[in-house]
Amino acid sequence: MPHQCTKCGKIFADGDVNILKGCECGNNKFLYIPKVKGREKEELEEQFEKIESVRIVAPGTYEINIEKLLERDEIIIALQENGRYAIHLPSLIKKKKRK
């Protein structure tokens, strides 16, 4: 895994001897940079494809699609996994008013 200087942000490859000497900026603290795991990336891509802002997985269990909530005014609620959706009308009407 690559290392990043905590002061200036320069990235050093794994096993780089400069990590032992310290960074050019004088700092000698480095961080491991975690790689985005394949599954997490897939989950993230899936989130973008979904149209709903909130999914009710089961009573009391919710999945919230923050990206959709941030980019769209209207709220679409998905009911469990069987393709049923509810559209929150007040949020849609409010959007039209703003226009």
Place this chain on the structure above:
Amino acid sequence: MGLLLSIKKKFSFILRLFFKKDKMRIGIYGPPNAGKTTLANRILRDWTGDVIGVESEIPHETRRAKLREGVKIEVDGKTLTIDIVDTPGIATKIDFHDFLKYGMSEEEAKRRAKEATEGVIEAIKWLDDLDGILLVMDSTEDPYTQVNVTIVGNIEARGLPLLIVANKIDLPNASPARIKSAFPQHTVVPISALKGINIENLYRAMAEKFG
């Protein structure tokens, strides 16, 4: 619509540069249990003597956004007047099972989950009415989360002034440097809202960023 929105955002950013409001509305955002209400209470206790909400170790204690208007902060002879909005924690998954371990009944836990979900929506809707953001992160946790990255990206797109607060530095495994390295393009202020450590630096940074 997208183009109109982006023009509106750019225009409001330019307007903000030239005509700074005499009162800024600042939202306190972050994931659940980052210490948002503890920070809001700290700011209010320091400058007004009262509090805004209940602090709790149970996640999603704040489920409605709370507004406190006209908080005067004085730093280095300058006065900054702000409205503070303490928002519910933003999460991508809310499961009532997580609340059961705190001794809640199933019914109570389900109600909490429902209110917390509504709280996330309310928090996000508030973004349209704010002039600046304090984004609170827990220094003991990994900052590379979907919630943090998404919120930072959206605040950047809106052109809102942002300060990242690296909270809980009183805890032994805190690493504010990790937050700094995750978001090097933003000012990160390490503090402990609970103990008041480094809080003066936060006020100074707020006066600089929002004043």
